[in-house]
Amino acid sequence: MKKYTYTESKDTRSGFGAGLLEAGRQNDKVVALCADLIGSLKMNDFIKEFPERFFQIGIAEANMMGIAAGLTIGGKIPFTGTFANFSTGRVYDQIRQSIAYSDKNVKICASHAGLTLGEDGATHQILEDIGLMKMLPGMTVINPCDFNQTKAATLALVNHVGPAYLRFGRPVVPNFTPSDQVFEIGKAVMLNEGTDVTIIATGHLVWEAIQAGEELEKLGINAEIINIHTIKPLDEEAVLNSVSKTGCVVTAEEHNRLGGLGDSVAQLLATKRPTPQEFVAVNDSFGESGKPAQLMEKYGLNAASIVAAARKVITRK
């Protein structure tokens, strides 16, 4: 098992904030919008440096999506910022008609996704956003795993033409992705080559997958670990190549098991290479208040759950 180390833990939302600032410096067409959550989205540095390119919308997310769509007409590259719940479910029709169907180059940037939002509870802990967004034709869906990868993903979106959903979160997590790693949209990152089971993880579950790989190694199980940061378009080749070696797969995500990464992988495998699969995901329920780590344990979204799923899926080969 390849060794992964990190010197600090940071929140992915701060990776977005750092990436947005850099994006603004690299390209003067980049503009940012926020619906009264500047601090939560870490947009302060961008605003300080580019005040004329920032739009405070107020608590009016539907209006924000429409304004973002309009800003593209005139060549701007808008990045919207609010919580994942208010970035998707609240404004689904605005995104569907004014952005996706209208082919607008809007980057929908969504923080506080999933259970790890913590104490605010289920009203804010959206677990359906990946599904909502990946169902929209032409929408790119990205869920990076740590600070460095979120920063790199934000920068990659500047040169990507078309609507995109970038999902990140609130808690601090180990920052292990090399800061100079190039972010290729739609290209999986191979974290560990193995032969017994494929673990495909996204977002905060990637670090859990690495820890699970270490546990499995102690049990004599050699896990292949893949970070799928781009859920759509899915890196089909990476998935198919891996399961052709290992013959079974575990998918892991901080999302409802319906509509997420696991669904996408299952659909691919069902049509191209039927393979036993186990899902580490929320089992079609809402979340609740609590500490992030408590919630991830209660809802089965940690390394221990991945280990259990891996052991189970191997017996189904």
Next chain:
Amino acid sequence: MSADINKLEQIASQVRRDIVRMVHACQSGHPGGSLGCTDYFVALYFYAMKNDPSFNMDGIGEDLFFLSNGHISPVFYSTLARAGYFPVSELATFRKIDSRLQGHPTTHEGLPGIRIASGSLGQGLSVAIGAAQAKKLNQDDNLVYVMMGDGELQEGQVWEAAMYAPHNKMDNIIAAIDYNGAQIDGATKDVLSLGNLRAKWEAFGWDVMEVEQGNNMAAVIQGLDEAKSRTGKGKPVMILLHTEMGKGVDFMMGSHKWHGIAPNDEQLASALAQNAETLGDY
């Protein structure tokens, strides 16, 4: 620029013919609001706006128009075709399979002149505001026009946008409301009353003006001249455009019934007899 009212009225007559023929040909679509807004569309595209039919999506250096109540697509399509954005022969494909003229306007099929999809109501004012913000950033001093239906004002997003535009001094926007007092289920006053629209928009900080005769070409031209003169003064401009649904076709007027149904052969003949062929039918 002085307007040739007679010429504009002739264009409007042809657009009205196009509308009823398009809706008749596919036996679906929305003739009522389209006919009511015909004079305004013709005045915009053949008089008020600085626009380039060779069409570039970004529209830098020209005025832009957004249609929020996308169901009146027949008047939009006819006006664009007659203004040279695409061949008038294409109007025959309206709402048919493999057409760029979808039931509601879309950019998805690449139809020149369309900059946003609309149909699901309440979204166009926000989009227009975004485009107007881009114009300000680009130091492009041309204007952004947007039209909404009056029933559409029942959508909450409109009021989010209504609050935003004056706060941000979006004085390069001329919005218009097709104030015909009717929607699918009946009169707006019965379905969900709009109350005092002028007072509402003024309370939000808009510079509101009314065109009492929205189906009188001279009055529409005068109203647009007035609206343009009010831009650049710190406030977005709102035109309450009093129109009559179905205007120009007697049996479609005075009722909400023709919001979204098509005429039969006999009704088509009657409608065409009331609107002269001035530019040649498609």
